[in-house]
Amino acid sequence: MKFNASAKAFANVALVKYFGKRDRVLNLPDASSLSLTLEPLQTVTKIVFDESYKSDKVLFNGDVVEGSAATRISSFLDIARNLKGITLKANVDTTNSFPTAAGLASSASGFAALARAVDYALDLKLDDTALSAYARRGSGSASRSVFGGFVKWQRGEKDDGSDSHGICIKKPSWWDLRMIVGVADSGQKSMGSTGAMNLTKETSPYYKSWIKSAQSHVNEAVEAIEKKDFQKLGEITENSALLMHGAIMGSNPGIMFLKGTTIDAYHLTVEMRKKGLGAYFTCDAGPQPKILCTVEDAVKIERELSMLKGIKKVINCKIGDGAQVIKPYGTSIEDKCSTLQ
Numbered sequence: 275m276k277f278n279a280s281a282k283a284f285a286n287v288a289l290v291k292y293f294g295k296r297d298r299v300l301n302l303p304d305a306s307s308l309s310l311t312l313e314p315l316q317t318v319t320k321i322v323f324d325e326s327y328k329s330d331k332v333l334f335n336g337d338v339v340e341g342s343a344a345t346r347i348s349s350f351l352d353i354a355r356n357l358k359g360i361t362l363k364a365n366v367d368t369t370n371s372f373p374t375a376a377g378l379a380s381s382a383s384g385f386a387a388l389a390r391a392v393d394y395a396l397d398l399k400l401d402d403t404a405l406s407a408y409a410r411r412g413s414g415s416a417s418r419s420v421f422g423g424f425v426k427w428q429r430g431e432k433d434d435g436s437d438s439h440g441i442c443i444k445k446p447s448w449w450d451l452r453m454i455v456g457v458a459d460s461g462q463k464s465m466g467s468t469g470a471m472n473l474t475k476e477t478s479p480y481y482k483s484w485i486k487s488a489q490s491h492v493n494e495a496v497e498a499i500e501k502k503d504f505q506k507l508g509e510i511t512e513n514s515a516l517l518m519h520g521a522i523m524g525s526n527p528g529i530m531f532l533k534g535t536t537i538d539a540y541h542l543t544v545e546m547r548k549k550g551l552g553a554y555f556t557c558d559a560g561p562q563p564k565i566l567c568t569v570e571d572a573v574k575i576e577r578e579l580s581m582l583k584g585i586k587k588v589i590n591c592k593i594g595d596g597a598q599v600i601k602p603y604g605t606s607i608e609d610k611c612s613t614l615q
């Protein structure tokens with residue numbers, strides 16, 4: 275049995291958003307969603323299981339993780355340990371290549387990389403579908419980052435969640451779309467996305483119609499991807515983000531993830547479209563604006579967004595591959611977890 279492994283995974287940005295659970299423990303969504311896996315927003319994770327460890331230890335960008343974040347990782351590892359019938363504790367060392375202060379979601383790439391590393395280290399031999407369902411237990415959106423390209427996370431119907439996992443609709447080479455990610459000067463997020471989606475489900479009068487829209491948007495988006503209909507895919511992308519934020523704002527007490535810079539970026543996107551650029555706005559559970567565009571317009575849009583007041587940094591992302599093992603260590607358990615460079 276192998277005990278060590280390293281794996282990498284890219285983050286993803288949803289064109290049709292996931293925002294609401296039918297099961298909070300298993301992270302089962304109320305609706306399907308659809309995303310692009312994005313290079314270079316990458317997490318690299320190394321895991322070592324060792325009989326000498328008394329407890330799990332987690333490092334994130336070189337700092338020890340404690341409290342509920344550490345418990346969340348241990349619970350995730352317990353799922354695999356139970357599957358394998360072992361009790362070995364682990365050291366997990368995880369590093370993000372993208373600026374974490376940026377408030378970009380890292381749980382998707384984080385749990386996808388961790389799932390891949392755990393699978394290899396413990397020789398679980400999960401196929402990508404089962405691996406995606408496992409990654410989902412850590413964070414819903416991680417089920418999509420297991421795969422590269424255009425990825426659908428299907429809602430599934432089963433209570434055990436075995437049919438709620440990512441599916442690669444098309445590989446990265448299918449269509450060279452870009453996502454321009456703007457890092458807004460934002461400070462701390464007002465609320466985590468898990469808490470926000472639960473409150474939205476419990477209190478927003480718009481929640482039901484939001485879920486209904488997501489389900490049909492996913493089917494339409496898959497069709498638009500198959501036909502390479504950029505305008506259609508862009509319109510769905512922008513509409514899904516605005517509908518999601520509408521439902522979120524309708525919570526009681528209200529939740530507002532969008533900042534002034536985010537709204538300015540939305541207007542800039544509409545203006546660029548009027549000038550003939552293929553640009554569509556999206557935004558997640560934070561203030562960072564993101565613009566879906568074609569490769570032809572990407573550099574111009576990147577330049578426009580970077581000149582917007584309040585934008586600190588712009589990352590031009592292309593569509594990336596799924597989670598991969600990067601450094602198998604075989605059966606040696608000598609290689610202790612050290613901070614990755």
Ligand code: 2P0
Nearest residue numbers: 288291292413414415467468558559
């Ligand atoms: C998405 N988000 O589809 C949506 C859009 C945020 C807004 O997936 O509770 O961190 O761990 O399953 O995966 C963020 O949700 O939430 C997310 P949990 P997760 O990308």
